[in-house]
Amino acid sequence: RDAQRGSEEAFARLFARHWPMAHRAAWLVVRDGAAAEDVAQEAFVSAARALQRFDRRRPFAPWLHRIVVNRAIDAERSNGLAGFLVERP
Numbered sequence: 026r027d028a029q030r031g032s033e034e035a036f037a038r039l040f041a042r043h044w045p046m047a048h049r050a051a052w053l054v055v056r057d058g059a060a061a062e063d064v065a066q067e068a069f070v071s072a073a074r075a076l077q078r079f080d081r082r083r084p085f086a087p088w089l090h091r092i093v094v095n096r097a098i099d100a101e102r103s104n105g106l107a108g109f110l111v112e113r114p
Contacts, residue, residue: 054097
């Protein structure tokens with residue numbers, strides 16, 4: 026509730042509590058530590074931007090997990106597409 030009201034401290038607590046799960050979920054999709062960190066960070070930024078739409082009657086972790094997995098899948102797709110578009114000798 027405090028995070029939805031704009032409290033940076035409250036969002037920092039959410040970040041600290043949910044970071045390990047977010048990073049692990051991203052890693053399970055992308056299988057790269059640095060990429061997983063990027064994906065998890067991007068997911069938290071997305072979550073922060075969408076926090077006003079979050080329904081507090083539901084648990085936060087599954088909502089964040091879905092954002093992380095979607096970001097990770099997007100990252101994998103764009104990596105696959107980038108590899109496909111690279112001109113090979």
